[in-house]
Amino acid sequence: MDRSFIKKLRRLVDRERCLTSPEEVLVYGLDAGPVRSRPEAVVLPETTTEVAEILKLATRERVPVTPRGAGSGLTGGAVPVKGGLVLSLDRMNRILEIDSPNLLAVVQPNATAAELNREAQKHGLFFGPDPASMSFSALGGNIAENAGGMRAVKYGVTKHSVLGLEVVLPSGEVIRTGSKCVKDVVGYGLTELFVGSEGSLGVITEAILKLIPRPQARGLLAGYFRNMDRAAEAVPAILRAGLAPSALEFLDRYCLEALRNAFEHQPPSQAEALLLVEVDGRAEEIPRKIELVEELFREHGATGLRTARDEPGQEALWAMRRSIHGAMESISTHWLEEDISVPVGRIPRMLRKLEEIRTELDLLLTCFGHFGDGNIHLSYTGPEGPLAEDRALMARERIFEAVSRMEGRIAAEHGLGLAKADHLARNLSPETIRLMERLKKAFDPLGILNPGKPFSPDQPTGHE
């Protein structure tokens, strides 16, 4: 990037929206993950036209461009590893329309899911995907990473809520995908290509999102189990009971130990697992659904049960689930994390396999997460301190090997980003990878958009 590029950029957007000094651009080089890389400049467009002009210019001058939502991702999706220009969507953050009769919303990329929900609520509607970061992550980022969340077990991940997009291609061309219609098979389904593409195929400048009627009532149950195996078996059982739980979360025995050592939320001393099941629906359905869950809990050996029928009670239980990260921080500040998924019926086996790996390699390892959709968040570290690099790599290998043996996936909802390129072969055949690379070339022939992710051979593995 040379000075003439900056000059041309400044002619497209006013000076204050084009940042070049180190102090101004530095923060745009990091996200919530471990990798940082400073960009050379940052631009903050306000309209789709500006985004298009910027990309046209970047294509002409061969300048790498990394789009940025809120920079809250865990896998480096927003980190400009090849320097260049960061295109921050922070000045395109409005909710354009809540179209209540058509059950949809039209939004700019940097509005947040929490803001969308606040607006949708006024119309008795809500937006399904609820990633933990929903109050601050950008919807554009949620779309680019196909974010999940606790309610995905009933309402799906982000891709299930995207009806259409406006996207600016690396060339600067603007296209629209999908529509306001639920059923639409006109042409190839491009929307789904962009969802989860991690900002490597185009820059999202507008999204048409599906809204759902807000459930009238919710019930939340917490079950403590003395036997983790049996608790894990409860997961597929609950899914098969036809209850359509709106959340099915799990904390394993090590999480509970962490909670015991850390906080006010004190799990009972012999509990080996905690299951949180939420049901929603019309008010009259809730009591029966709660009964069914309680029965299933008991059948699988639950010894302690707490049912919360009102918001404050539910909030208290969710607070416990949310406090798990903090509790783990008090044990170690060097956890390595993985975000994997397996077919839902294989959760119990996967847990047992992870326990094997844990003992064999002598690790601290905790598992928790959205077990209802087979998604396990696991954190691991050494018993005395951070794992040495070779041991960490070995642990990762073993985990991913176990995952692929069970037909699971090495990235469930946090994206591939910078972290997993060398493990792609576990899930993708060479032919598949080659097709994906050809697709990338078709969208971005010069390779300027978010270079280095999600599967480029020459990625850095550490800090830059």
Place this chain on the structure above:
Amino acid sequence: MLEKCIHCGECRTACPVFEETRQERFTARGRIGLLEALLEGEIEPSEKVYGTLDKCLLCLACCENCGGGVLTEEIVRKSRAEWVANSGLKPIKKLVQAGLTGGDETISRARKLQQLLFRKVPAESGLRRRFPLPLVDKEQLVPELAETSFRNSFKPSPQSPKGPESVILFTGCLANYATTPVAEATVKVLEKLGIGVEVPPGQGCCGAPLEIAGDTRAAREQAEVNVSALTKLGSHPVIVPCPTCGLTIRQRYFNLLGDDPVFERKARSLAERTLEITEYLVGRVGLDRLKPLIAAPLQERVTYHDPCHLARGLGVRDQPRELLKVIAPEGFVEMEEADRCCGLAGTFHLTNRPISKKIQARKTARVRESGAGVVATGCSACVIQLRDGAHRAGLKVRARHVIELLAETIGE
């Protein structure tokens, strides 16, 4: 302290400065990221780094919001202190410091200057500039400096008992030199309750603006002056109508005086008996003693703005509201974003005018939306900003300190 930050970005939703600038360096994460880079030698200390630290309201919203409990407000203050130790105070802050520590003489001279440069407009509560001035536009309402400071004119009322229930009043600069009705109202309410009020003469500026700007040395001087003045008269509760004074005395004095074991001990014991006025009235005196005194409850609808230092700094949120519900039994309404900073933030509104005005405009919009005719708050500086904000927006709303409203409703 920096290591606790995991750079998740949650602070983006809390920071009013980020909301107005939409630039990432103006978030807790951004400020911390910059400081980390500074420490690692990746960037040089520069005006832009200072500017990032300066464009911070210190409103504590990020600290309250942070899942990891990172105390960015403290980090920013300490960084400012480092900066000042190396490069000195900026001119405006030096001026403010001179004004606040110069004593009655300085204020009296300032008042004469104010009379020359500003004029009173009868319908408004505040002065307007007579001709173009730096930092003050033609709309700005500026509080009038009192002809005689509160402390110089204070006489305990003849009926004021010197019984066991008496308190020490620490006025703070605003109530002493400018918003004297706040100090007068505080005394009136206490005396009507049968509580004696002492106003020790040796007190001065609490030192908050100095500490906040990073002039730790000057702040320490004020800490010493005030700890001496306030610990002479025995161990009565020390009452503050200003939450910034309260925060500084309670949480910062013993640190500032940490190098002197005697003073540190005195400062800690002083901290334990310092209470903000609504805290004292609701917590120690009790609403039951207040209710019979209310002769004329407020007929208007009233809403409440939480000062940052009162709500997040001292944890006092319920007490002012409970008082307002007694003052205006039918008419209390909550406003949206009641605890979002008003944007004055000490010298911030002088050094960062455009952002301060934008934050003020958003607060004014929320006041308007509440439908209230009176906006009450627990801080004189917030009153100034709320009043000026309403005035600029053509909004007919009275801005008052809670204690003034209480005094209004108590008979003569």
